[in-house]
Amino acid sequence: MKPGHGEVLIAEGDVERVEDEERLIDEFRRQLDAGLWAAVPTAGADGKREARLVRSFDDVPRDAERVIFFPRAAGGR
Amino acid sequence: MLLALAATALVALALLSDLIVPRLEEAWSRHRARRRRAPTLSFDPGRERRAEQRARELLRSCVNDEEWEMYRDLGFIRVWGTQTTGPDEVGGIGGAPYAYLIYPHRPIVAYLAQTHRLLSEYCVTFPDDTRPYGSARLPDSDDVLAKWMALTGDERRLISTANMHLPGRQIDPAQVTRDLWRLSQWERARMRTLAERSSPQADSAG
Secondary structure (H helix, E strand, O other): EEEEOOOOOOOOOOOOOHHHHHHHHHHHHHHHHHOEEEEEEEEOOOEEEEEEOOOOOHHHHOOOOEEEEEOOOOOOO | HHHHHHHHHHHHHHHHHHHHHHHHHHHHHHHHHHHOOOOOOOOOOHEEEEEHHHHHHHHHHHHHHHHHHHHHHHEEEEEEOOOOOOOOOOOOOOOOOOOEEEEEOOOOEEEEEEOOEEEEEEEEEEOOOOOOOOOOOHHHHHHHHHHHHHHHHOHHHHHHEEEEEEEOOOOOHHHHHHHHHHHHHHHHHHHHHHHHHHHHHHHHHH
């Protein structure tokens, strides 16, 4: 998510391919270093949806379809 | 006599040219700068609309059907709280179920599910740190999704990050009460619709 633009595709690839995975890891780190939060949307068997906040690439489930980066939350007025 | 004056004037001009020429050049460049049209950023009136459309699709793909329809029809999403002590440790709620209403670009409102008593407002923003001196904000639906992800992903972290205020600071409690009433009506209507849809199948299966 990018203010003023909405959703922007940053990178895509197959984690089973080494070169893709390395590129995804690099991009993941770059986004977190830029101060963004990362979340993986999940769906339970009962239809319940929620997000899982992840802090490292290892926390991302291997079968995750996407990771959404969004600006870090801050206290508002 | 006239020739002598002219010669003197020429010499004086030549001597003063070092002073006069730069000033003339400066005046000329100022004049040209005044006449130059200021560069304008190309304004795209559809950009925000397209961004919001993309944001709505992203939100729809993340939340469940009920939450999406709630946002589409009512303009907010309810998220159930999961902390046994309530959203924060101030003024415990004795384990009573509570929930949050997420509005776009407005504080998150916590309330008791059974009594609809308002608990707090949580002011939270998602600023663009790469542009600290002012940036465009997230599209409405992205703001809702960011709050939804942060709440469902780590409720305690988001609530501790937000600035907590008493109910009514930014959102009129009467409006929240109205929204909760609308939500209950909406849920009843949705239940009826779902029941009507499923009953013919149940009949044919029976």
